[in-house]
Amino acid sequence: MGSGKSAVGRRLATRIGLPFRDVDADVEASAGRTIAEIFASDGEAHFRDLEHDAVARALTEHPGVLSLGGGAVMDPRTQSVLADYRADGGLVVLLDVSLRYAMHRIGSAASRPMLADDPRERWTRILAARRPTYERVSNLVVDTDQRTLGAVVREIAARLGVDEAASPDEGC
Ligand SMILES: Nc1ncnc2c1ncn2[C@@H]1O[C@H](COP(=O)(O)OP(=O)(O)OP(=O)(O)O)[C@@H](O)[C@H]1O
Numbered sequence: 001m002g003s004g005k006s007a008v009g010r011r012l013a014t015r016i017g018l019p020f021r022d023v024d025a026d027v028e029a030s031a032g033r034t035i036a037e038i039f040a041s042d043g044e045a046h047f048r049d050l051e052h053d054a055v056a057r058a059l060t061e062h063p064g065v066l067s068l069g070g071g072a073v074m075d076p077r078t079q080s081v082l083a084d085y086r087a088d089g090g091l092v093v094l095l096d097v098s099l100r101y102a103m104h105r106i107g108s109a110a111s112r113p114m115l116a117d118d119p120r121e122r123w124t125r126i127l128a129a130r131r132p133t134y135e136r137v138s139n140l141v142v143d144t145d146q147r148t149l150g151a152v153v154r155e156i157a158a159r160l161g162v163d164e165a166a167s168p169d170e171g172c
C-alpha cells in the first residue's frame with residue numbers, strides 16, 4: 001500500500017500506449033460499493049473472493065497494464081494465474097517502498113481498512129508477512145523510494161523494451 005501501483009500503472013500504460021485497469025477499481029465498480037464498505041459489511045474473506053475474480057477476469061480480457069490490490073497475490077488462486085501469465089512472457093512488477101515513503105504517500109488511511117487503527121504498525125507487519133510472496137510472484141523489482149513516478153515508469157518501460165525516442169518524457 002502506497003508503493004504507487006495505481007499511479008505508476010496509469011502512467012506506464014499511457015507511456016506504452018496500452019489501456020490501464022486497476023483491480024481495486026474493478027471490485028468497487030462491480031460491487032457498487034467502496035472497498036471500505038465491502039470490508040465493513042461482508043468482511044475481508046468476501047472482499048478477497050471478489051478480488052480474485054477481478055484479477056482472473058482482467059488477466060483474460062485486458063490487454064494492457066493491470067494494477068493489483070496490495071493483498072491480491074496472497075490468494076493461491078491468484079498466484080497460479082500470475083504464474084501462467086509470467087510463463088506466457090508477462091511482466092509482473094514489484095514496486096518496493098519503505099515505511100517512511102509509504103506513509104508519506106498514503107496520507108490518510110481512511111480508505112484502507114487493512115491499515116485501520118495503527119497504520120505504521122499494521123503496514124510493517126503486513127509487509128513482513130507478504131514480502132516473500134511478493135518476491136516469488138514478480139519477475140521485476142523496482143525500488144521507488146526517492147524516485148519520481150517518471151523514473152519508476154521509465155525503468156519498467158525500459159525492461160519492456162519501449163523505445164525512449166518514441167516515448168517522450170512525461171515531465172515527472
Ligand atoms: N515514486 C513516487 N513519487 C512520488 N509520489 C508517488 C510515487 N509513487 C506514488 N506516489 C503517490 O503516492 C500516492 C499513493 O500512490 P498509489 O495510490 O498509486 O499507491 P497504491 O500502491 O496503488 O496503493 P494501494 O495499495 O492503497 O492501492 C499517490 O498520490 C501517488 O501519486
Ligand SMILES: O=C(O)C1=C[C@@H](O)[C@@H](O)[C@H](O)C1
Nearest residue numbers: 024035069070071112113114
Ligand atoms: O493490502 C491490502 O490488503 C489492500 C490493498 C488495497 O489495494 C486494497 O485492495 C485493499 O484496501 C486491501
Ligand SMILES: [Mg+2]
Nearest residue numbers: 005006024067
Ligand atoms: Mg492502488
